[in-house]
Amino acid sequence: MRKRVGNKEQAILDAAVKVFALHGYHHAKISTIADQAGVATGSVYLYYKNKEGILLTIFDRLWAELTEGLRVIVKRSDIDATQKLDLVIDKLFELFIANPALASVFVNEQQHLIKERRGNIARQYDDFLNLAEEIIREGVRENKFHPDVDIKLFRQFITGGLRSVLLLWSEKSQTLTLHRVRQNVKYFIKHGLL
Amino acid sequence: MRKRVGNKEQAILDAAVKVFALHGYHHAKISTIADQAGVATGSVYLYYKNKEGILLTIFDRLWAELTEGLRVIVKRSDIDATQKLDLVIDKLFELFIANPALASVFVNEQQHLIKERRGNIARQYDDFLNLAEEIIREGVRENKFHPDVDIKLFRQFITGGLRSVLLLWSEKSQTLTLHRVRQNVKYFIKHGLL
DNA sequence: ACTATTATTGAATAGTGATTCATTATTCCC
DNA sequence: GGGAATAATGAATCACTATTCAATAATAGT
Numbered sequence: 264m265r266k267r268v269g270n271k272e273q274a275i276l277d278a279a280v281k282v283f284a285l286h287g288y289h290h291a292k293i294s295t296i297a298d299q300a301g302v303a304t305g306s307v308y309l310y311y312k313n314k315e316g317i318l319l320t321i322f323d324r325l326w327a328e329l330t331e332g333l334r335v336i337v338k339r340s341d342i343d344a345t346q347k348l349d350l351v352i353d354k355l356f357e358l359f360i361a362n363p364a365l366a367s368v369f370v371n372e373q374q375h376l377i378k379e380r381r382g383n384i385a386r387q388y389d390d391f392l393n394l395a396e397e398i399i400r401e402g403v404r405e406n407k408f409h410p411d412v413d414i415k416l417f418r419q420f421i422t423g424g425l426r427s428v429l430l431l432w433s434e435k436s437q438t439l440t441l442h443r444v445r446q447n448v449k450y451f452i453k454h455g456l457l
Numbered sequence: 458m459r460k461r462v463g464n465k466e467q468a469i470l471d472a473a474v475k476v477f478a479l480h481g482y483h484h485a486k487i488s489t490i491a492d493q494a495g496v497a498t499g500s501v502y503l504y505y506k507n508k509e510g511i512l513l514t515i516f517d518r519l520w521a522e523l524t525e526g527l528r529v530i531v532k533r534s535d536i537d538a539t540q541k542l543d544l545v546i547d548k549l550f551e552l553f554i555a556n557p558a559l560a561s562v563f564v565n566e567q568q569h570l571i572k573e574r575r576g577n578i579a580r581q582y583d584d585f586l587n588l589a590e591e592i593i594r595e596g597v598r599e600n601k602f603h604p605d606v607d608i609k610l611f612r613q614f615i616t617g618g619l620r621s622v623l624l625l626w627s628e629k630s631q632t633l634t635l636h637r638v639r640q641n642v643k644y645f646i647k648h649g650l651l
Numbered sequence: 652a653c654t655a656t657t658a659t660t661g662a663a664t665a666g667t668g669a670t671t672c673a674t675t676a677t678t679c680c681c
Numbered sequence: 682g683g684g685a686a687t688a689a690t691g692a693a694t695c696a697c698t699a700t701t702c703a704a705t706a707a708t709a710g711t
Contacts, residue, residue: 287568371568371569374481375481375484378481409648412641412644416637416638416642417641417645420618420619420621420641423617423619423622424615424617425617426621427620428610428617431613444610447614451606451611453649454649454651455645455647455648457648
């Protein structure tokens with residue numbers, strides 16, 4: 264017998280995030296990912312079905328973590344919808360502090376996965392959006408948020424804006440502190456430009 | 458001699474927008490685009506250098522139109538920054554009314570073009586953002602907009618949110634009138650959620 | 652009607668890189 | 682130390698499709 268030494272599965276996943284972020288999914292080569300992970304090209308296929316499988320795993324774990332975090336926040340009864348919204352944003356930003364490359368992959372590479380409903384990405388994405396919707400609905404019910412907003416549109420607008428801002432940050436994290444970004448985003452969402 | 462009959466260049470461009478929107482740039486085949494345009498595969502190369510050339514042309518024209526429209530709006534002295542912001546949003550939405558597929562391509566396919574600074578997409582994009590920035594700056598100067606916002610962040614947040622909302626609309630234009638989307642977006646940007 | 656010129660075609664080619672698999676290496680157990 | 686048993690390798694294969702180009706078609710001028 265021979266024991267598997269080190270965590271190659273995780274090493275490959277980490278390498279893939281970096282390489283996908285740098286070159287984009289379609290231009291990323293399996294051989295580059297393997298190099299970066301310190302394994303042979305063929306070894307990648309011992310741990311993942313294929314290239315798309317790697318991307319699916321990245322998003323599976325990401326959404327699982329985000330959705331779980333959001334679920335906990337939504338359940339809380341000690342804070343109101345406004346504070347919940349703040350916490351969601353904190354959660355999102357925290358996840359990307361340690362790993363800016365993940366933000367880039369998150370923003371750029373999931374469109375076609377969702378459109379083609381690969382894996383259960385689409386379901387997890389729906390879950391997340393529905394949970395986010397609950398918070399907004401709660402805020403409207405308690406007269407904390409403006410009642411005329413179209414919830415689905417607002418939800419879409421916020422997530423799109425957040426993704427875009429995260430991307431900017433992931434590319435220029437030297438000059439832009441995440442703290443500053445987060446403060447601004449919270450303000451925009453609540454008060455708008457006026 | 459032989460005359461070129463019809464506008465094949467435009468036909469190919471229109472076909473490409475549809476096919477890119479449907480399958481995404483990387484999964485779109487030249488042969489499919491040619492079929493859709495009613496020409497032979499090889500003919501595509503009489504009008505465009507290569508596949509990327511088609512995408513570059515799509516974005517060149519799109520950004521040229523958007524930037525030109527924005528330039529005119531920024532120059533106007535008969536309206537204030539708030540009204541200018543409304544007009545920009547109108548402009549953006551109008552452009553996609555006739556062509557929802559274009560919205561999908563616009564949202565999904567330009568990240569790598571900008572990152573790699575292909576063609577002059579990146580320059581035109583910068584121009585557009587800078588013009589948008591001018592409007593916000595003007596609003597702040599005239600005390601119409603809140604003075605503490607980070608202009609670059611806000612600009613990024615708005616454009617990301619807009620893109621995301623446009624994408625939703627382009628996919629569900631049956632159930633979601635553009636008018637409704639536009640009204641909501643204008644409201645969000647100015648007043649936020651509270 | 653013929654010829655020159657340019658437009659168009661689409662099957663053949665070529666480049667790329669994902670995936671496979673025969674071979675080799677490592678570890679465990681006796 | 683030897684032999685299972687499994688892990689890992691990486692060069693060869695395969696699949697896909699962008700691009701090319703020799704052949705053909707269409708038009709204009711004479």
